[in-house]
Amino acid sequence: MNCRICGAALPDGAMFCGECGSSTSATPESRRPVDPRPGDTYVLHRSESGVISVPLDGVAPVEAAIAEPVAAEPLIAEAPIAEPPAPTAGGAPSGPPHGEDATPRFVLTFTTGEVVTVSGTGLIGRRPMPQPGEAFTHLVQIVDRGLSVSKTHVEFGEHEGALWIADRFSSNGTVLRRPGEDGLRCEPGRRVLAPRGSRVEIGEQAFTVA
Template identity: 35%
Template sequence: MATKLVNAQAHQRVLAKVLDTVVPALAVIVVFLLGGGPAIVLTAAGLTLLYWIGVLVWEAVSGRTPGNVAVGLVTVSAVGGPPGFGAVLVRALALSVASIVPVIGPFLLLVSNLWDRDGQRRGWHDKLVGTYVLDVRAGRDPLRTGGLYGDGAQPTSEDEAASLAPAGDRSQDLALAGGRGPAVSPVGTAGHRVASPAPAAVAAPTPPPITGPTAGGLPSGDGPAAPSPVEADEAAVPAQRVLVFDDGTEVEFAGQALIGRNPEPRRSEAVDYLINFADLNRSVDRTHVRVGLAQGSVWVTDRSSTNGSYIVDQTGLEQPLHPEVPMLLPAGCSIRFGDRRFTVR
């Protein structure tokens, strides 16, 4: 069973729309062949209108159109359900406005997903209403498997689990795994180096000294410094930890992990896990934070993210992480990255 979502490519979307227009095109041909009398024109216009109404209703409630079915595509909302009437109407209006420039306008709108810098192949009209167009022949159909996060699309083998990590041309996928949380893969299966059993070095500058808890319960001042790469390499094999995300997902790890929408290690950076966390609000960067175990402690590093990362204590007090500086995560505290949050158990 497919576990990842695959965004439709530009040529698929164009072909689907062309197939959608076959019936109206036939109506125009019939009118031309029969001489175009008033009765014939009105009949053809009425049938064409009923056809487009039916197509819009079908897409709103099922994500499908005649062209989508033929090509193997589906249109879904931001949570993986049917797009709804409002979204479908706005998308149709956008195409109508683009048709002011015949052929070229609609074509540019349909292939605008080629310039999606978020790597999700969404067109301008998709971003306007928050929809996705997915290839359900190459990937999972969220309408039949419990939405974007799925309800039963769990990997059944190591090879299938490896496919969840973005690598090569898979970096264009939504790459949302089954279950309700992030896709996780050992880095070695995604084409990167697997760390040795000993914890990998903390690949960031050594932070300034850190003290014990302040009045707010967060570290500051003169406590244990971050381990150097040599110290980290010499440390004993760390105990396994569990990342518990705000949606209830639990991910086991024992080494170094990168978390983000589409995390990628830097050149020569050794990590053990890529945790691909879906965030449709776009508050989480592609590679947002690094979490690592060294000398029995958990260290978190913000990767110069746009919206920042914060240590949150049990009273809700937040302390920002300095970009590229690993910080010790005190017991009982959590990490907020963008609009999402996780704790370490």
């Protein structure tokens, strides 16, 4: 049989998963946390992994402020399809030069030695694996011989020029240390901003955001 949380193969009669520590009776539905702040957040998207994506918690990124969400028009998880650039009088597109990408890029430097430049969305872990129906730009695999980092430990993405992270119900948790602030233990499944200069601790390992 297989663990219904992480998909690892389990021996007959097992009561707990040796990979993620979940009970063999656990399901993604049972692992979904109850939102403790229903008055100021709302669900954007639910995936089969049990991760709940909610609006960011209002912490402004380093270079761009976050607009307050409008209750009548909640944010959506899907990005709108961009219209192709209109041609100029000479027939060439009037958009940015060919090859130029306006998506912000972030450099993640890990204590394990890896340095990765990312943009868009991704997963970080010893062997990150999307759940059925999920798609990510990056799957960042790091070496952690102590196994303190879960196979799929952290999800990340971009919001108005800043990086956000979300713990993916990891075994040892995720701690975010923003510049000049105390550490914040991330609630599994909740997105929090990690501005440039932040340190993200995942198990016994960590990475910085630049």
